[in-house]
Amino acid sequence: MDDDLLVLLCGVTSLSCDDDDDDESEHATARRQSPSWRCRALRARRRACAVPRVAKRVPFARRLRGEHLAAGMTLTTCAALSADARSRAQLEDTNNPSRAARELRRAARLCDDDDEAARLFAALALCEIRLGAPRRALAACDEAPCETAAIARARATAHSTLLEFDRAARWCERAIHLGDKAHYALGVCHLGRLDHAAAYRAFARGFLDGGTSSVLDDARRLETQLAKRLSYYPRVAPDLDTVARKLAAYSDTTASCPPSFVFKTAPVLVDPRECDALVAAAVDADVWRSDRHGAHPTCDVAVVDLGAEALAIVNRWLEHVLLPLAAARAFQNARTTRGLAVHDAFVVKYCAESAAHAALPIHQDQALVSMTVGLNPLADYEGGGLWFEHHPDTSVGTVVPCDRGQAVVFASSLRHAALAVTQGQRFVLALFLYRTDNDGDHEERPAASSPAE
Ligand SMILES: O=C(O)CCC(=O)C(=O)O
Ligand SMILES: [Fe+2]
Structure with missing residues (x-):
């Protein structure tokens, strides 16, 4: 990572710590009163008042930081990864999900780019799931358009404290065009419903239709699921x-x-x-x-x-x-x-x-x-x-x-x-x-x- 960006990250963090809480109740009120995307104007105003000079960098810096924390990686490692790999890394694991959630939440609120904000909210939802807070995860999903947050929504819904696997499966079906991720999530929902055969059909379908995402993530998980079934006796009943x-x-x-x-x-x-x-x-x-x-x-x-x-x-x-x-x-x-x-x-x-x-x-x-x-x-x-x-x-x-x-x-x-x-x-x-x-x-x-x- 170049030193300037590191300095910027530190600066951004401290700036946001200073100003963030002032608008917290106003923000909460706006969230209650208006529908999704109701906070955009408020976000824009806050950004303009509080951090005018680094406004453009804030979403990226915060996202980077949130994802870095979520993946438990060093800043240097994180910066070296592509955006795609970063988002996968975030899904992979987390050492400090509560800090990551905090960073992602702040970034999402400050962000003035709708698409980026949606991605941040979806990422936040996944963090909340890791924190065992599926209802907060669903609230984060509500801030993003259906499609972007569909997988997060499915995972949150399927979380063990909610056990609404049928609903979660329906969310996955809606997002099935997203490819491997959706197929994998659908399979997991079926496992939650204890319908393993349906799960393996979803995994198989994902694998056959797949190839949309690469390397580490759901494509490989799908493959693993299938390979596993071919490994253990019996291949037939x-x-x-x-x-x-x-x-x-x-x-x-x-x-x-x-x-x-x-x-x-x-x-x-x-x-x-x-x-x-x-x-x-x-x-x-x-x-x-x-x-x-x-x-x-x-x-x-x-x-x-x-x-x-x-x-x-x-x-x-x-x-x-x-x-x-x-x-x-x-x-x-x-x-x-x-x-x-x-x-x-x-x-x-x-x-x-x-x-x-x-x-x-x-x-x-x-x-x-x-x-x-x-x-x-x-x-x-x-x-x-x-x-x-x-x-x-x-x-x-x-x-x-x-x-x-x-x-x-x-x-x-x-x-x-x-x-x-x-x-x-x-x-x-x-x-x-x-x-x-x-x-x-x-x-x-x-x-x-x-x-x-
Ligand atoms: O340790 C055991 O015998 C049980 C392990 C177990 O319950 C599990 O892995 O789910
Ligand atoms: Fe067990």
Whole structure:
């Protein structure tokens, strides 16, 4: 970044800090009284009175600063990025969303260019979502024309505290011409509705129609979703007629947790040496992430990112043990189901030393059936364990410890948590399963990404 711009940024920030609050109530009144874009005149007046000489630079400087903060990047890095990459960076992640939101809000209010202001409000909405404030996000969307803020609106609407996935999906449909972003957001809305098959159709359609945005963002996410589905067994629904026969191989115990099912297998369901191999693959890969599950971030790595050997192990488990078990436990009459498929499979690491990742707060999984497989011996750690809430009105819960090679199957809708590991490390394989509505949703993949290639 050139030094002048850095100075300008600092100057702009301090100027705005000085003058911004004076007009706050007037601005709020105007917002209440008039429709969208009602504050343009007020913005223009404020700009003219307060910061006449840097007025033209303010929107850009503020946007740059907001996006830089949102992405947690240095100013230099940020300035080196193109405008397009900057806006993507903002969507990617954030270290300081509240500062970013503050900057974007101020920039949007000061901005006299309608299009730019709309983009700023849409960006603000996404920040607010990250801050867990979907209603403030929707208010920000109201300041921008429908189209610009459609994706932000969909995401805000679909935010877990609102759970209005149907409405959110309709917003995405309206914005579908925007390409990858809209298709991806639509798929996420369908996941929220627990219609995984529809989600994968949206992802597939986005991928096939796609290519409008490039490099890091939604195009790649769409591709990842499809690739994932081609990686895990089965590519078609499992043969549920054989479930009973396969199950006969396992003696099991039930950790009962009425009214919904929680089922724990007796040891040992899968080969402990393969559990060790999976942990070793995850530790060696050392690509742990904590942004894959927004609402309840685990420190984890997707099995598809662990190489062919690890993937083969998990697929063997899925085929011979895990899916038949899940199908049998989840459905009274397995023959009437058309099959289960994997939405996500990942190795989770809990570490006593890590304040953020020693435990997992109470949550529900966005799937139909969840499974965890213990990957290391109970003796490796203290504390930890999968915890289920007995009843929403009581704080009494059930801990289901899961030794290496044991699996727990449960309804994803059950509220559960992982207790804090107080010493050592705990590794589990977590699986989110959904029910395929037909085999067709497996066939919508583009030829270009077929496994043969
Ligand atoms: O740690 C566990 O056993 C559960 C993990 C879990 O609930 C999740 O990743 O959603
Ligand atoms: Fe979970």
